[in-house]
Amino acid sequence: MDNNKTREDVINHSPQNTEEGREELYLDALKRMAQQNADDGRYRLTGLYNLKAFFYVGSEMMVKNPDSRFGVIVMDISQFKAVNEFCGRKEGDRMLTFIADCFRHYEDDRPLTCACQVRADNFCLCTAFEDANELTEIAVDIRRKIDEFPFAYRVLPSFGICASDDNHASVSYLKDCATIAMQSIKGKFFAEYAVFDDDMRKKMLQEKQVENDIVAALKNGELTAYIQPKVNMHTGKIIGGEALVRWIHPERGLISPGVFIPVLEKNGFIINVDQYIWEQVFAFLGKMKQEGRPLLPISINVSRVHAYDKQLCDTLIQLSEKYDVPAEYTPLELTESAFLADETGMYQRMKILRDKSFKISMDDFGTGYSSMYMLKSQTMDEIKMDRIFILDLENEKSQIILKHATAMLLALGAKVIMEGVETEEQKRLVLECGCENAQGFLFYKPMPMEEFDALLRKQEQEQ
């Protein structure tokens, strides 16, 4: 049985008709699943239930107590790896055993409660409650115990809590919701816990909808590449463009990439979407070349997920050959996070691609944490300064930063582009600071490829 199925899924599709018979069947399926997948159903070091057994025990508890409301608390420790690395495995094990005992305490002392160790540093608890505050009190109590215990290394537990509204939610659904709540505060030192709320529920539904619709959208041609021109602010001429994906949904209209790209980066489908957009760009440039027109570079965005994409170089080289477009006309825009995800992988791939004449463009410069290190360790052909540089340019400090950052980037031999120029005043100040290229609504918004093509034809005639 599929782990993600809800209790309703199983019940609705079962051949039995009586409520009792259906629930029996559901529990049976869960039990078999637990037995098949989980030796004795317990985590070896701590003796807590493992996930499969937890789902079984939790579901049984919920089904047998239909009048109770249940909630799930999940807990994860930031940087648990560091405990093993700096203090040794023994200290790591001591810590996990202590934490497991904190959870077991509730399993033993609270009615209708079961605890589980999902992974080494990830625990959860399912419990019946009358008042949802009981759940936050449990989280606070466990956090206090961990804080007070004398470990050699201070760890940071984050908790996510989901209290069911009704008694029909499955334990795995409650755990998913609690995990979403927990992820919203991960790494935030002062946030102890987060409770799954309506905003998170809306976001989760939106993400589910994107996940459901995107495959068909790609097949039905709802995704398309828009191009935003890049200009030289001295001459006003278009010097290139950037391809930006747009989802034109038959009912919901234009959906911005900010809504769907993060979801696709989570499930990996961004790789397919990127390739689809790249192909449109290569085809566009290939056609221009066939028509004997001068080519301008159109950069393509390369998601950080490609750090794990072993086919990345082959895909790009093949596209360049298929459409007979020299690689230098499709600069690759990457953000720093692409290099952080799988450091060696991305550096190696960029080296191969640069050797094949692809240009590397650093996107959103100034928003990352280690931009200076990146500049030293990776040759960049183009650097796109993020619009945060110009959001308050009337501030003298901002002008100093922009001026010197531009001078530094130019001295490193990169082409510099200012992103997000919206006003004449910004244009003037950016020019004054020594940066002559820009991309922004003041000049052009992203537009369909045909419109961009028409602009280029006009410019070609004027030359």
Ligand code: C2E
């Ligand atoms: P980005 O690569 O930094 O792209 C520039 C974004 O700034 C675009 O947003 C563009 O519409 C917006 N922009 C341009 N000029 C202005 C301006 O003057 N003011 C303001 N406020 N915004 C301006 P968009 O198209 O919504 O894309 C957002 C981000 O989504 C992109 O940021 C990029 O990271 C990602 N993205 C877009 N298309 C693709 C794609 O095909 N593949 C991948 N992997 N990511 C993409």
Ligand code: MG
């Ligand atoms: Mg970009």
Ligand code: MG
């Ligand atoms: Mg950018």
